[in-house]
Ligand SMILES: [Zn+2]
């Protein structure tokens with residue numbers, strides 16, 4: 001089954017998110033587990049948690065159709081000890097929220113190493129993944145690939161592999177591939193989406209693709225920039241997305257739209273769902 005839907009707002013209360021996705025015809029969705037712009041937030045209330053769990057059941061969502069996105073303040077590769085510890089604290093909090101909502105996977109950017117060697121940055125990032133997994137039973141981490149600006153890690157399959165290799169909890173770490181980030185980092189998902197995803201599968205084997213972010217791109221192939229566009233309106237183009245949703249390895253994982261025009265989400269969802277269903 002295809003689990004497709006946008007990253008929806010948790011404004012007012014997180015338990016309103018599933019309904020927002022359902023109204024768009026989505027079969028899956030993404031959320032932040034708290035306001036992603038602040039370091040701390042009050043805990044989720046018992047009422048919000050039980051309402052969220054009930055609503056996802058009511059609309060037929062399963063934990064594997066929902067992919068929470070960790071906040072952008074977290075930098076797992078930070079060379080600054082205090083910032084690394086602060087990031088760990090926030091990541092642990094978001095991991096606990098994810099599990100309390102009965103979800104089992106959280107999406108995270110591997111971080112920027114800022115200074116020193118890339119190898120040390122990879123070690124710090126992997127160490128944080130291990131720490132969070134050790135302290136959060138039942139959780140899996142999906143490391144998101146990046147466009148790779150500056151010292152941001154995770155812009156190649158080699159670097160994703162290095163992050164996985166540096167971690168101890170390898171069975172509970174997989175990846176989210178974001179099409180706009182793939183394109184920005186030089187993987188031509190526009191002209192050869194199957195080739196790119198086959199290369200990922202042959203390196204990592206089956207079961208390591210925990211989710212995808214389906215975004216078109218405003219910026220050219222290999223630009224190292226991250227600028228999302230609506231499906232079919234950017235430089236990747238509609239056909240690539242229609243090909244991706246027909247692949248067996250994208251079944252039963254969340255396929256999240258982080259596209260820029262909310263008014264198009266309903267049409268994007270229905271386009272991709274219908275393309276996938278006639279394969
Ligand atoms: Zn992301």
Ligand SMILES: [Zn+2]
Nearest residue numbers: 144178213258
């Ligand atoms: Zn993304």
